[in-house]
Amino acid sequence: ETGVTQTPRHLVMGMTNKKSLKCEQHLGHNAMYWYKQSAKKPLELMFVYNFKEQTENNSVPSRFSPECPNSSHLFLHLHTLQPEDSALYLCASSQDPGGQAPTEAFFGQGTRLTVV
Amino acid sequence: GNSVTQMEGPVTLSEEAFLTINCTYTATGYPSLFWYVQYPGEGLQLLLKATKADDKGSNKGFEATYRKETTSFHLEKGSVQVSDSAVYFCALSLSSQGGSEKLVFGKGTKLTVNP
Numbered sequence: 001e002t003g004v005t006q007t008p009r010h011l012v013m014g015m016t017n018k019k020s021l022k023c024e025q026h027l028g029h030n031a032m033y034w035y036k037q038s039a040k041k042p043l044e045l046m047f048v049y050n051f052k053e054q055t056e057n058n059s060v061p062s063r064f065s066p067e068c069p070n071s072s073h074l075f076l077h078l079h080t081l082q083p084e085d086s087a088l089y090l091c092a093s094s095q096d097p098g099g100q101a102p103t104e105a106f107f108g109q110g111t112r113l114t115v116v
Numbered sequence: 117g118n119s120v121t122q123m124e125g126p127v128t129l130s131e132e133a134f135l136t137i138n139c140t141y142t143a144t145g146y147p148s149l150f151w152y153v154q155y156p157g158e159g160l161q162l163l164l165k166a167t168k169a170d171d172k173g174s175n176k177g178f179e180a181t182y183r184k185e186t187t188s189f190h191l192e193k194g195s196v197q198v199s200d201s202a203v204y205f206c207a208l209s210l211s212s213q214g215g216s217e218k219l220v221f222g223k224g225t226k227l228t229v230n231p
Contacts, residue, residue: 004159033219043160043205043221056218090159092219104150105209105219107159 003027006091006108013081014116021076021111023091031096032074033105034066037088049074050096081115088112118143122206122222129196129229137191137225139180139206147208149173149182149189150219154203163191163204196229203227 004025013019025032034046048056049068063085065077074091092105122139129135141147148167152160164173169184178193189206206222 006159040223042223043219045218045220048218092160104162104165107152107161109157109159 004108023074025093029093120222125225
């Protein structure tokens with residue numbers, strides 16, 4: 001049990017579908033992240049939320065739309081995706097160290113997304 | 117910019133062999149360094165960390181020492197087990213005033229340990 005739960009674990013969607021990925025953390029952290037893990041590529045940071053405010057968007061296409069209604073929940077809304085968007089999407093959380101040495105991030109098990 | 121370079125895999129070893137996975141980094145400032153492990157079908161788990169130069173992180177028989185002079189954080193284990201088969205990621209993180217930390221990952225090294 002990592003304290004970070006992602007649903008669904010697997011998702012297959014068509015290019016015209018709209019779906020959402022959900023992430024929930026029970027660790028009392030104030031920062032949450034979306035990462036994309038594709039085959040043979042480094043983990044890519046997509047979005048960062050700190051105290052529910054988006055602090056980073058790493059040039060992610062607008063077909064990915066994050067939402068953070070509170071510091072425990074994070075969503076990734078998907079619309080009109082492409083086959084190359086197929087990947088493992090990982091959610092993580094951490095406690096903002098407030099200028100001190102960074103603490104570790106805790107990851108969920110990921111959602112395996114396949115776009116057909 | 118900030119980046120992490122780790123040795124290309126895959127690495128295949130026999131049980132009880134010695135393991136080294138090299139990791140070097142480039143960073144502006146003084147990062148914290150991490151090794152994460154990803155078992156098949158799972159997310160990433162923190163394996164060990166070091167927050168300042170000369171710190172040694174250790175866990176489950178794995179060790180890594182933060183070497184500022186060589187900007188390295190090599191992962192070692194004296195005797196690997198079949199259960200160590202996984203993908204290992206080296207990462208760095210820089211804190212920022214009032215902002216969230218950002219982990220920068222290496223590409224990962226797949227380790228397979230045979231009985």
